[in-house]
Amino acid sequence: MIQAIAIDDEPKAIQVIKHHTSKIENLELVSVFHNSKDALAFLKQNPVDLIFLDINMPHMSGLEMLEALQLKPNVIFTTAYTDFAIESYNYNAIDYLLKPFEFNRFQMAITKAEERIASQKQLNTFFFIKDGFKNIKIEYDAILFIKGSGNYLDITTKDKVISPRMTFAEMIEKLPSSQFIRVHQSYLVNILNIDKIENNQVCMASYKIPISNNHKDLFFKRLNLV
Numbered sequence: 001m002i003q004a005i006a007i008d009d010e011p012k013a014i015q016v017i018k019h020h021t022s023k024i025e026n027l028e029l030v031s032v033f034h035n036s037k038d039a040l041a042f043l044k045q046n047p048v049d050l051i052f053l054d055i056n057m058p059h060m061s062g063l064e065m066l067e068a069l070q071l072k073p074n075v076i077f078t079t080a081y082t083d084f085a086i087e088s089y090n091y092n093a094i095d096y097l098l099k100p101f102e103f104n105r106f107q108m109a110i111t112k113a114e115e116r117i118a119s120q121k122q123l124n125t126f127f128f129i130k131d132g133f134k135n136i137k138i139e140y141d142a143i144l145f146i147k148g149s150g151n152y153l154d155i156t157t158k159d160k161v162i163s164p165r166m167t168f169a170e171m172i173e174k175l176p177s178s179q180f181i182r183v184h185q186s187y188l189v190n191i192l193n194i195d196k197i198e199n200n201q202v203c204m205a206s207y208k209i210p211i212s213n214n215h216k217d218l219f220f221k222r223l224n225l226v
C-alpha cells in the first residue's frame with residue numbers, strides 16, 4: 001500500500017485528488033494540506049511514500065518546501081502551470097500532472113510511482129547508524145520500535161538496543177514509510193513486528209507501546225482497523 005499526502009491551496013484540486021485516489025486500491029491518501037508549512041511540519045514527523053504537490057502556493061511554494069526537507073520524497077507535481085516542468089526534474093519528480101487532469105492520466109502517474117517505490121524497497125533493506133566512533137548496520141526488519149527522548153534515541157531490535165545521539169525527525173527520514181508508523185509522540189513502531197493491539201497498546205515480543213490519542217486515528221486507519 002502506497003501512503004500518500006496531497007498539498008494544494010485549492011480545495012477543488014484536493015477534491016479531485018481524493019476522488020481519483022479512491023479508485024486505486026493500492027493507494028491511500030492519509031492526509032491533505034492546504035499550505036506547505038503545515039505539510040512540512042507533518043512530514044518531519046510522519047514519513048510517507050508519495051506526495052502530490054502543487055507548486056504555486058502562497059507563503060511557501062511547493063519547491064521551497066522540498067528544499068526544506070533533508071530527504072527528498074517521491075513527488076508527483078500537480079499544477080496549472082507549465083513553467084516549472086523542466087525545473088521539476090531537478091527534484092527527480094515521478095511525474096508532472098497539468099491541471100485539470102483526468103483519472104486515466106492520474107493512473108499513469110501512479111503506475112510510475114508504484115514501479116519506483118517497489119524498486120526503492122528492493123534496494124534498501126538496511127541503514128547505518130553512527131554510535132560514537134562506530135557505524136552500526138541495522139536491518140529494517142529487525143527493528144521492533146524506536147523511542148525518542150530529546151536528542152537521543154533507543155532503537156530496540158529483536159536482539160539488542162542501540163542508543164545513538166540523533167533526533168526523532170532525523171531517524172524518521174531514514175525509515176521506509178510503508179513499514180514504520182508513529183503511535184505516540186515518543187514512539188515509532190515497525191508494523192511488520194506487531195503481535196497484537198490491546199488496551200490502546202501495541203504488543204511486540206515482551207514490550208507494550210502506548211498508543212496516544214493524537215496518533216490513534218492515523219495508526220488504526222493505516223492498519224485498516226477503522
